[in-house]
Amino acid sequence: MAAPTPTPSPPRRTLLGRLPLPERSYVAEALRTETVGGILLLVAAVAALIWANTFGGSYASVSDFHFGPDFLGLDLSVAHWAADGMLAVFFFVAGVELKRELVAGELRDPKAAALPVVAALCGMAVPALVYTLTVVVGGGSLAGWAVPTATDIAFALAVLAVIGASLPSALRAFLLTLAVVDDLFAILIIAVFFTSDLNFLALGGAVLGLAAFYLLLRFEVRGWYVYVPLALTIWGLMYNSGVHATIAGVAMGLMLRCSRREGEDHSPGEHIEHLVRPVSAGIAVPLFALFAAGVSLSGEALAGVFTRPETLGVVLGLVLGKTFGIFGGTYLAARFTKAELNKDLAWADVLALASLAGIGFTVSLLIGELAFSDDPEMTNEIKAAVLIGSLFAALLASVLLRLRVRRYRALYEAEELDEDGSGIPDIYEQGDPGYHLRMAAIYEEKAADHRRRAEQAGAAGIEPESPA
Structure with a gap:
């Protein structure tokens, strides 16, 4: 009796593998804007x-200057407008990003989503x-846990830009x-955890407004x-x-449609994100930083x-907790x-990427x-701790990333190589039957060019140069 044929084991999932071309293009565009931001x-x-450290009086005066319609309960300081108003734009973009990831990105597949979700959870816990x-x-206060x-992400990308580390697309x-x-x-x-003294009438109005926003969409x-x-x-x-105002931005971002229909180059969510992201990265978040840092x-x-x-605890949490939490979770x-x-x-x-995630600037300050x-002195000290912890995390990440920068540059250049001028990186065309024909034509053209140069050099009595 013949032995039963063993069932082949399923192929192992690749961790941090090459992205599909459309996803790679989206990530590249999103990170380009975030890097500038x-x-x-x-x-x-x-x-x-x-x-704040040279003209502290004027800084405090501008930060504490109040304006806005008092009868609507919106007579706020400049710093308050930056934290509750400007960051609502930031969280709107975050909501759109999350919706897109859930319907078209890495989070749409539960198996693929497990990795970033577990890594992020461990990186917070x-x-x-x-x-x-x-x-x-x-013997301190647990309030700042x-x-x-x-x-x-924006500050992390700024660090990458400063140290000149071109990460391969999988890491980005x-x-x-x-x-x-x-x-x-x-x-x-x-x-x-930061919602108190709920005004149910205003909350009901916000919910009705969100319902109207959804129906219009x-x-x-x-x-x-x-x-x-x-x-x-x-x-x-x-x-x-009484609910933090930035939650409104997230809720509206999550309502946008981020799946493409037939004939659409971009979904409405992607289109609006493309318009709003520069406002968030270039205006909203820097303004918040100006009045929070x-x-x-x-x-x-x-x-x-x-x-x-x-x-x-804040410094150690950012530098050590984030690094080992994300690395261990991954x-x-x-x-x-x-x-x-x-x-x-x-x-x-x-490990290097996990240390980079220890830069917890904007949301940590918030x-x-x-x-x-209720304790302004402690608030300022916590902010100083966030700045110092983020600085240490940036320095640690810079050292770890610089150790591998040549490897990253080689991988990045290989991903960007487009010798046939098709507009699509060659690494994505290697399964295309026409790819090898195009590459053969390119190499033949280069060889013919070299032969012409050699003939011209020989006619002039010059030693021909070796082919590149």
Whole structure:
């Protein structure tokens, strides 16, 4: 009797493998905008520090200047408008990104989504645990446990731009997806833990406004003059409800359709994101940074960061908690799902990327303000801790990434190579039957050009150069 034929085992999923071409194009465009925004964010943060530490009186006066319609409950300070108003635009884009990832990106496949979700969860849980252990041992306040849980994708990309590390597309996509999931959980933290004194009338109005927003989208009503006033109304009602106003931005972003229909080059969500993302990255987030990062950097204030358990917990949470949380979560997810790391990469690359995610600037500053809203002195110290922790994480990531920068550059250049001039990188055309014919024609043209040069050199009595 013949032995039964063994059933072949399914192929192992590739961890951080090559992206499909449309996804690669989307990631490249999104990160290009975020990189420019990250550099502006960095400039705004430095400007805030210089302004606050040289002309502190004027900085405080501008930050505390109030304006807005008082009868609508919106007579807010400049700093408050930046935190609740400008960041609503940022979270709107985050909502669109999340919706797109769920319907067309890495999160649409539950098996593929497991990796960034687990990595992001571990990358938030471990920093919170590090903070908690630090303040329990030191006898501090647990109120700031959520401060080191956030990742700032724009600031991280600015660091990449400064150190000149051109990450291969798989690592860039993983960083973007990680940040999207991270933003989702940060939104949930803000909504659940930093909501108090609910005004149910205003909240009901915001919900009705969101329902109207959804119905207008469903019936494909067009016109910015319809949606912008409605969005502002929803934001104002959400602010007065006691729920943090940025939640309105997320909710509206999640309602946009991000799946493409037949004949569409871009979905409505992708189109609107393309329009709003530059406003978010280039205006909203830098303005928030300008009025949130202005903290005292005197010797006494800096020394206090490493002596108070709350501030030390933030620094350790960002630098150590984020790095080992994301790395450990990624490694465990790969082991339990039997995924195989991309042969072009190493686990050292995942560690470097995890350390880069320790830059928790924008959302960390926002959560710090919410966590210690009744203690201005502690708020400033927490902000200083976020800046120092993000700086240390950036330095650590720079060192780890520079160790592999030649490898990254080689992978990046191989992904970008388009010798046949088709507009599609050659690495994506290798399965195309016409690819080899095009490449053969290119090489034949190069060889013919070399022969002509050799003949001309021989006629002039010059030694011909060797082919490149």
